Amino acid sequence: MADLGPAELVAGIVLVALTAYVLLGGADFGGGVWDLLASGPRKREQRALIAEAIGPIWEANHVWLILVIVVLFTCFPVAFARLAIGLHIPLSLMLIGIVLRGSAFTFRSHYGHSGEHDDTAGTSQHWGRIFAIASVGTPVMLGLCVSALAAGTLRPPGRAGFYEAYVAPWLTPFGVGVGLLTLALFAFLAAVYLTVEAREWALQEDFRRRALGAAAAVLVTAFGTLGLALLGAPLMGRGLTTAPWAPALHLATGVAAVIAIWALWSRRFRLARVAAAAQVSLILWGWALAQYPYLIPPDLTIRAAAAPRITLVLSLWTLGLGTLVLFPSLIYLFRVFKPAPR
Amino acid sequence: MTDLLAARSQMAMSLGFHIIFAMVGIAMPVLMVVAERRWQRTGDRIYLDLAHRWAKGTAILFAVGAVSGTVLSFELGLLWPTFMEHAGAVIGMPFSLEGFAFFTEAVFLGVYLYGWDRISRRAHLAAGWAVAVSGMLSGVFVVIANAWMNAPTGIRWVDGRAVDIDPIAAMMNPAAFPQVLHMTLAAYASTGLVVAGIHAWPLLRQPRNAFHRRALAVALLIGAPAAVLQPISGDLSARFVAHWQPAKLAAMEGQFKTERGAPLRIGGWPDEAAGETRYAIEIPYALSLLAFKDPHAEVKGLEAFPREHWPPVAIVHVAFQVMVALGSYLALVSAAALWLMWRRRDLTRHRWLLRALVLAAPMGFICTEAGWIVTEVGRQPWIIYGLMRTADAVTPMPGLVVPFLVFTALYCVLGVAVAWLLYQQVLKSPKATEEDPA
Numbered sequence: 114m115a116d117l118g119p120a121e122l123v124a125g126i127v128l129v130a131l132t133a134y135v136l137l138g139g140a141d142f143g144g145g146v147w148d149l150l151a152s153g154p155r156k157r158e159q160r161a162l163i164a165e166a167i168g169p170i171w172e173a174n175h176v177w178l179i180l181v182i183v184v185l186f187t188c189f190p191v192a193f194a195r196l197a198i199g200l201h202i203p204l205s206l207m208l209i210g211i212v213l214r215g216s217a218f219t220f221r222s223h224y225g226h227s228g229e230h231d232d233t234a235g236t237s238q239h240w241g242r243i244f245a246i247a248s249v250g251t252p253v254m255l256g257l258c259v260s261a262l263a264a265g266t267l268r269p270p271g272r273a274g275f276y277e278a279y280v281a282p283w284l285t286p287f288g289v290g291v292g293l294l295t296l297a298l299f300a301f302l303a304a305v306y307l308t309v310e311a312r313e314w315a316l317q318e319d320f321r322r323r324a325l326g327a328a329a330a331v332l333v334t335a336f337g338t339l340g341l342a343l344l345g346a347p348l349m350g351r352g353l354t355t356a357p358w359a360p361a362l363h364l365a366t367g368v369a370a371v372i373a374i375w376a377l378w379s380r381r382f383r384l385a386r387v388a389a390a391a392q393v394s395l396i397l398w399g400w401a402l403a404q405y406p407y408l409i410p411p412d413l414t415i416r417a418a419a420a421p422r423i424t425l426v427l428s429l430w431t432l433g434l435g436t437l438v439l440f441p442s443l444i445y446l447f448r449v450f451k452p453a454p455r
Numbered sequence: 456m457t458d459l460l461a462a463r464s465q466m467a468m469s470l471g472f473h474i475i476f477a478m479v480g481i482a483m484p485v486l487m488v489v490a491e492r493r494w495q496r497t498g499d500r501i502y503l504d505l506a507h508r509w510a511k512g513t514a515i516l517f518a519v520g521a522v523s524g525t526v527l528s529f530e531l532g533l534l535w536p537t538f539m540e541h542a543g544a545v546i547g548m549p550f551s552l553e554g555f556a557f558f559t560e561a562v563f564l565g566v567y568l569y570g571w572d573r574i575s576r577r578a579h580l581a582a583g584w585a586v587a588v589s590g591m592l593s594g595v596f597v598v599i600a601n602a603w604m605n606a607p608t609g610i611r612w613v614d615g616r617a618v619d620i621d622p623i624a625a626m627m628n629p630a631a632f633p634q635v636l637h638m639t640l641a642a643y644a645s646t647g648l649v650v651a652g653i654h655a656w657p658l659l660r661q662p663r664n665a666f667h668r669r670a671l672a673v674a675l676l677i678g679a680p681a682a683v684l685q686p687i688s689g690d691l692s693a694r695f696v697a698h699w700q701p702a703k704l705a706a707m708e709g710q711f712k713t714e715r716g717a718p719l720r721i722g723g724w725p726d727e728a729a730g731e732t733r734y735a736i737e738i739p740y741a742l743s744l745l746a747f748k749d750p751h752a753e754v755k756g757l758e759a760f761p762r763e764h765w766p767p768v769a770i771v772h773v774a775f776q777v778m779v780a781l782g783s784y785l786a787l788v789s790a791a792a793l794w795l796m797w798r799r800r801d802l803t804r805h806r807w808l809l810r811a812l813v814l815a816a817p818m819g820f821i822c823t824e825a826g827w828i829v830t831e832v833g834r835q836p837w838i839i840y841g842l843m844r845t846a847d848a849v850t851p852m853p854g855l856v857v858p859f860l861v862f863t864a865l866y867c868v869l870g871v872a873v874a875w876l877l878y879q880q881v882l883k884s885p886k887a888t889e890e891d892p893a
Contacts, residue, residue, distance in 0.1 A: 168565075169566070169569035170565055172517070172564065173561040173565055176557055179554055179557065183528065183547065186532060186543040186547060187544060187547020188544070193536075193539055201852045205858050205861075208525065208526045211525055212523065213865075220515070220872060275853060420544030421544055421620050423621065424548075424620060427548055428547065431548060435551070435554070438555060438558075439555055439558050442559055442563065443558075446562045446565055449566055449574060450569065450570075450573070
């Protein structure tokens with residue numbers, strides 16, 4: 114590996130922030146998926162648990178995405194510009210999903226709570242529907258964007274036609290695979306977290322079954338995507354199969370997955386939560402490692418896309434100082450709303 | 456519609472939509488915390504009810520503000536990739552700082568909204584203050600980034616790109632202080648006065664209604680001082696424009712000819728083709744005096760600039776007139792209200808004041824929108840003033856009218872939904888109404 118400078122350090126921080134977004138914000142989207150799929154005798158309780166779990170924290174979790182974008186355009190402006198041009202369509206669709214998910218969730222939460230207006234229950238249901246559907250669509254769009262990066266299909270805008278320049282890079286079988294994998298991962302995380310949050314046994318069992326189902330979906334989509342990568346995204350496929358670190362990474366991911374499933378099976382839900390988070394993080398890092406040192410394969414490296422050194426150094430200081438404020442606040446937030454068992 | 460116009464329209468629509476929620480997100484937490492503090496001090500349950508309702512309103516508006524702000528941070532690249540490619544490294548600093556301020560705001564808003572029964576009263580009030588302070592800081596940092604587009608310091612522009620970047624010097628640009636001050640005051644004035652106006656309306660019919668009386672008092676406490684101070688900060692902003700963006704000043708004033716002892720024009724319609732502003736009331740020497748503190752100072756007219764560097768004159772001039780006219784009205788009404796409050800008079804006995812406040816309710820937001828039109832349209836044709844043209848920054852993607860229409864439709868639906876929800880959940884009088892003794 115090449116020597117590491119401030120550019121690589123900032124890129125690492127972007128990856129950490131993206132991981133936080135996937136583990137926290139991703140699970141909030143997963144919650145919406147389970148809201149849509151709520152079924153059985155405890156349908157209402159499932160939805161109530163999801164709303165209670167994400168209500169106080171989804172906005173803070175969402176800010177991780179904003180941090181990723183801001184650091185990206187500050188420290189890798191060339192890469193940001195190319196992403197924003199080539200992925201205009203899926204990013205816009207993702208934004209519509211983000212807007213609808215967030216507002217619909219808030220609108221639903223604040224209807225009918227005053228106890229004075231019982232006629233608003235119907236409206237509340239409509240917003241709930243929009244929240245759930247947007248929670249399904251948005252992760253798929255995010256996955257499609259990531260797939261274009263991974264596949265190395267985002268070239269600088271040239272004289273290509275509209276379809277070649279703005280649609281073809283992301284609308285591929287590999288892209289659909291990554292989109293579905295993202296959705297499965299988010300749903301998996303949410304179901305696992307909800308087993309910990311549920312306070313009644315029956316509800317816990319509901320989400321345990323859902324978590325196991327989602328684990329199966331992750332397995333299928335992960336292997337499917339790997340296969341599609343070998344066909345449609347050779348760069349990524351090669352990285353994931355032949356790089357010297359590949360066997361160790363796959364082993365670690367596999368171990369985390371097995372532990373997560375075993376822990377779910379044997380109802381060790383807190384262990385399952387840690388293992389699931391580890392599994393998802395490792396999948397994310399596998400992607401990042403496979404395309405290192407490229408920020409946008411096949412030609413734009415982290416180094417080449419980096420802003421001048423002064424911007425990188427100041428950004429590192431800002432991130433460091435910001436963290437001093439952020440981490441205690443976040444710990445406080447989660448302490449208040451996600452207390453450890455006594 | 457050309458792609459450039461579609462991109463500009465989408466950006467304008469997104470900013471115009473977001474700014475309302477951003478302003479409320481800055482000022483509403485202060486109202487909510489003041490009400491909670493009064494409840495804690497006096498034990499008056501009506502203040503607690505107010506704090507609850509305002510918190511609910513803040514929750515709804517903050518959520519829409521957060522997601523529409525996310526859209527903007529992406530749109531910087533989706534619509535203006537060339538701008539971000541060159542400016543990202545320069546103005547990223549304030550955006551990063553804003554990111555952390557916004558993080559703090561989101562964290563403590565979660566604590567505040569859902570933590571009523573989970574943490575101590577003191578911790579709860581402190582969380583509210585944390586929301587108020589970080590909300591204000593978020594706004595400050597974003598406006599600093601915008602100010603740099605008006606006064607791009609901290610770089611040298613060589614062969615179409617920025618070199619010798621100094622992000623700190625970029626943050627310290629001369630537009631930053633006047634713009635930040637003007638926008639922050641605007642947030643408190645607009646939000647405070649819209650809430651005051653909304654509660655003044657029912658007080659016209661039920662002047663003893665205890666709920667609305669307390670709401671009006673708190674709202675005026677936040678909104679009125681800011682509205683009174685706003686003309687002073689506006690003067691500061693105008694002086695900045697006079698020195699740094701003379702073409703923008705000329706457009707604001709409809710000043711086509713360069714002259715000494717330039718008059719201040721009130722109203723009127725600038726005719727670009729004829730090169731004159733018709734139907735305006737002119738106050739002799741006033742523009743030279745206001746802009747340069749000297750009645751005989753020379754004011755550059757639009758004729759001093761090449762035609763292709765003119766902003767759209769009529770839009771800028773009219774928007775500026777609207778802002779100044781409505782802003783002056785707000786300052787006068789606020790001064791009257793503050794005077795009466797200071798003299799410990801019962802505001803509800805002055806029905807003319809209640810009526811004036813009802814009329815003032817939407818004006819703060821209209822002023823702010825008009826002010827942003829002056830800033831942004833007045834900067835045209837530049838995206839980075841004097842360095843990069845907006846037309847050279849736009850994305851090469853064709854068909855931009857489609858996302859413009861889609862996002863416009865989306866925001867229209869959201870706007871209606873928010874208005875309805877606020878009416879249902881926040882503004883309606885409580886069913887059991889208490890009356891204050893006469």
